[in-house]
Amino acid sequence: MTADKHLLHVAGQYLYENAPLLYLLFNPAGQVVDGNKYSRCLIRNDLEALRVEDIFLAFAEPVDIAFLRTHPEKAEMLSIATSAGPPETLLCHFIPAEENTLVLGSIDGNETRRLRNEMLVLNNELNGLTRELQKRNHQLAELNKLKNQFLGMASHDLRSPVSAVLNYSEILIDETGYALSPKHLGFLKIIHSSTDLMRRLIDNFLSISLIESGRFQLNIEQVDIRRPVERSMAVQQIIAGKRRIAIRLKSSDENSLLQIDEYKIEQVLNNLISNAIEHSQPDSEVTVMISATDEEVLVKVTDSGPGIAEEEKEKIFSPYEKGRFRKAAGSRSTGLGLAISKKIIEAHRGKIWVENRPGRGAQFCFILPIDGVSHEETL
Amino acid sequence: MAQQNPEKLEEKLAFMINDELYSRYVTALLQGDVRLCAEIVTHLLKENTETTTIYTELFQKSLYRVGELWEMNRVSVAVEHLATAITERMLANVYPALLSNVSPNGRKALICCSVNEYHQIGARMVADIMETRGWDVSFLGANTPVNDMLLMIQEKQSEILGLSVSIYFNMASLHRTIEIVRASFPGLNIFVGGQGFRWGGTDISKKFSNIEYVPSIQTLDTIIAGR
Numbered sequence: 153m154t155a156d157k158h159l160l161h162v163a164g165q166y167l168y169e170n171a172p173l174l175y176l177l178f179n180p181a182g183q184v185v186d187g188n189k190y191s192r193c194l195i196r197n198d199l200e201a202l203r204v205e206d207i208f209l210a211f212a213e214p215v216d217i218a219f220l221r222t223h224p225e226k227a228e229m230l231s232i233a234t235s236a237g238p239p240e241t242l243l244c245h246f247i248p249a250e251e252n253t254l255v256l257g258s259i260d261g262n263e264t265r266r267l268r269n270e271m272l273v274l275n276n277e278l279n280g281l282t283r284e285l286q287k288r289n290h291q292l293a294e295l296n297k298l299k300n301q302f303l304g305m306a307s308h309d310l311r312s313p314v315s316a317v318l319n320y321s322e323i324l325i326d327e328t329g330y331a332l333s334p335k336h337l338g339f340l341k342i343i344h345s346s347t348d349l350m351r352r353l354i355d356n357f358l359s360i361s362l363i364e365s366g367r368f369q370l371n372i373e374q375v376d377i378r379r380p381v382e383r384s385m386a387v388q389q390i391i392a393g394k395r396r397i398a399i400r401l402k403s404s405d406e407n408s409l410l411q412i413d414e415y416k417i418e419q420v421l422n423n424l425i426s427n428a429i430e431h432s433q434p435d436s437e438v439t440v441m442i443s444a445t446d447e448e449v450l451v452k453v454t455d456s457g458p459g460i461a462e463e464e465k466e467k468i469f470s471p472y473e474k475g476r477f478r479k480a481a482g483s484r485s486t487g488l489g490l491a492i493s494k495k496i497i498e499a500h501r502g503k504i505w506v507e508n509r510p511g512r513g514a515q516f517c518f519i520l521p522i523d524g525v526s527h528e529e530t531l
Numbered sequence: 532m533a534q535q536n537p538e539k540l541e542e543k544l545a546f547m548i549n550d551e552l553y554s555r556y557v558t559a560l561l562q563g564d565v566r567l568c569a570e571i572v573t574h575l576l577k578e579n580t581e582t583t584t585i586y587t588e589l590f591q592k593s594l595y596r597v598g599e600l601w602e603m604n605r606v607s608v609a610v611e612h613l614a615t616a617i618t619e620r621m622l623a624n625v626y627p628a629l630l631s632n633v634s635p636n637g638r639k640a641l642i643c644c645s646v647n648e649y650h651q652i653g654a655r656m657v658a659d660i661m662e663t664r665g666w667d668v669s670f671l672g673a674n675t676p677v678n679d680m681l682l683m684i685q686e687k688q689s690e691i692l693g694l695s696v697s698i699y700f701n702m703a704s705l706h707r708t709i710e711i712v713r714a715s716f717p718g719l720n721i722f723v724g725g726q727g728f729r730w731g732g733t734d735i736s737k738k739f740s741n742i743e744y745v746p747s748i749q750t751l752d753t754i755i756a757g758r
Contacts, residue, residue: 272612273673276651279619280672283626283655290630 174232174242174257177249178204178217185252196235207232209239220246221253230257296364304361307354314354318347356488359419360471363495370413370499372524377408377417377449381440384421392429392438399425403442408449411524416496420504423489424453424516431457431514448502448519456513465506469494493518500524547580548588557593560614561606572621582629582663586656587748590618594652598726615652622655629663636665641683642693643671645708650697653725657693660748664755677711684716691720691755693745696727705732709739722754 167175168188175188176199184207187199195207208215209231220228227243234240242257321344329337362368378401385399392399421440428438436456443450460468471491497504497518504518552571559567575585597614600606642658644651651673658670669687671679684692692712696705709721723735724745733744745751 268612272649275616275619276649276673279623279655280651280670282623283658283670286623286626287630290627 174255176255178253178255180251182217194234194240195232209233217246217253221248224248300361300365303357307357311354314347314351318351321347356492359492360488368499370416372411372413374409375412375414377410377442377451378403380414380418380421381442384418384425385440387422388425388429396435397429397432398437400437400439402439404444408442408444410449410520410522412500412520420493420496423493428453428455431455448521450517450519452515452517454513454515459512460506460508460514462508465508547575547578548584553589556589557596560593560597560617561610563613565617565620568617568621569624572624576625576628582625583660585625586660590621591656591748594618619652626659629659633662634665635667639667639687639689640691640693641669641687641689643675643680644673644695645701645705646674646676647704648696648698648701649673653697654695656748657751660751661755677708680712681715684719691722694721694723695725697725699727699730702727702732713739
């Protein structure tokens with residue numbers, strides 16, 4: 153063997169045993185007749201069972217070996233189905249070897265380098281952005297904490313004087329209203345209704361600041377859901393009556409006992425029923441329906457108002473989102489009632505949602521599990 | 532229950548990243564085992580290990596080890612890149628915990644790498660450590676264009692600029708960056724550091740005024756504590 157032949161032999165052996173290059177030999181019928189170690193590792197060990205169409209992924213047209221071997225100098229970019237993972241794209245040369253065709257293929261090194269560099273840059277950018285996002289999230293959480301502290305303190309300190317104005321203005325209306333001119337009585341009623349709104353705002357701010365600061369606790373007892381429903385209906389009846397709106401209860405006879413914080417659930421019902429009244433036209437009806445299964449209790453509050461636009465269905469449960477709340481009765485909304493209701497229901501492991509009935513009224517529903525939450529879970 | 536001796540407790544905390552734990556972490560890092568790396572880091576956070584300790588005794592030490600192995604041709608560039616990517620992922624796990632213990636001191640710094648320097652992890656660690664000391668740090672990352680740097684110094688009113696170099700061949704680029712920054716902000720304090728200085732350039736303060744070479748995170752800690 154001459155030195156040149158020896159070198160060729162060694163190079164060939166290296167290509168066959170060690171090189172990370174594709175080496176496949178096809179017969180004229182397109183069947184694999186031989187392959188190197190790398191090809192067996194990349195595609196599969198028993199290469200001889202495969203045909204050209206099993207190896208090369210042909211999306212547009214099949215790989216035509218007979219044609220490609222007429223241009224052995226040209227590198228064809230082809231994708232190969234691999235045994236363990238996504239396809240691999242290689243630059244392949246189709247070289248005639250008597251009647252057979254030798255396919256030699258390699259990964260495009262330039263492309264790999266370019267991709268690696270791009271990925272490094274993108275990864276750097278992603279990490280920088282993640283860090284920035286984490287920092288901003290932390291700052292927002294800190295600001296939110298401060299906001300809740302402020303809201304809690306301010307609301308707590310405002311509640312007493314506002315309650316005094318509310319109570320005394322009510323006494324003045326009841327006890328001296330007859331002696332006042334209609335104009336002055338009107339002023340007094342505005343003071344009373346504005347103060348009432350202010351107190352509701354303060355109560356909601358207090359609730360939301362407690363919820364958001366994580367100091368929200370439930371006092372769980374076994375209660376028949378009909379009790380808070382009936383109590384809430386009785387309270388709301390006064391406002392409903394003024395607008396000639398009837399509140400009807402439809403309840404099945406099933407057992408409706410469940411583990412809840414009765415007063416928090418009543419707060420939810422007050423929100424839903426008062427919203428329903430305020431969005432309904434005079435001389436209409438608001439319905440409260442209760443149904444129960446062995447596992448849960450479902451409550452639905454239906455009004456005959458304008459309904460809720462599809463795009464507002466999710467938003468209305470977020471704090472300070474008023475969306476739909478241009479109330480028929482002309483009263484103002486705090487934008488917190490539904491957000492608080494959602495938190496209360498979720499704290500009971502329940503779910504609250506609204507069914508979209510545009511033009512035919514809205515139906516707010518919530519489900520509470522019968523077994524509810526334990527005392528430990530609420531702490 | 533007997534009260535735990537504070538000295539013993541301190542000893543326990545100091546040895547929380549022991550040789551065995553470090554060794555497990557490095558092995559996982561070299562094998563690309565993100566899950567195990569994250570488990571170890573989570574464990575350390577649960578044990579209230581100081582974030583600075585996690586940065587220096589785990590992240591920095593393990594990356595230096597990976598670098599050594601690469602220089603000895605015992606691991607490939609790909610493994611080194613994977614180890615870096617995993618470490619950045621781990622930094623993202625620790626960072627929120629780090630922020631939760633920060634008392635802001637109202638001082639501002641800008642940390643980045645100069646043009647063509649794509650290794651940002653050292654600079655990132657410096658930025659994070661400074662934040663643990665109460666600094667409000669803007670981190671611009673790798674390959675920061677000089678104009679962006681100048682705008683940010685102006686906008687954030689930074690009193691310190693930190694520049695990191697991991698590859699010695701980027702030293703000339705660093706010097707050009709410093710010259711441009713100096714022209715616009717003559718009095719700005721600048722500190723430089725990074726693995727690139729292992730091969731020279733530590734006498735940078737002879738060439739520029741108000742510049743300090745910071746050889747380690749521990750030195751950085753001492754410098755910023757004294758400012």
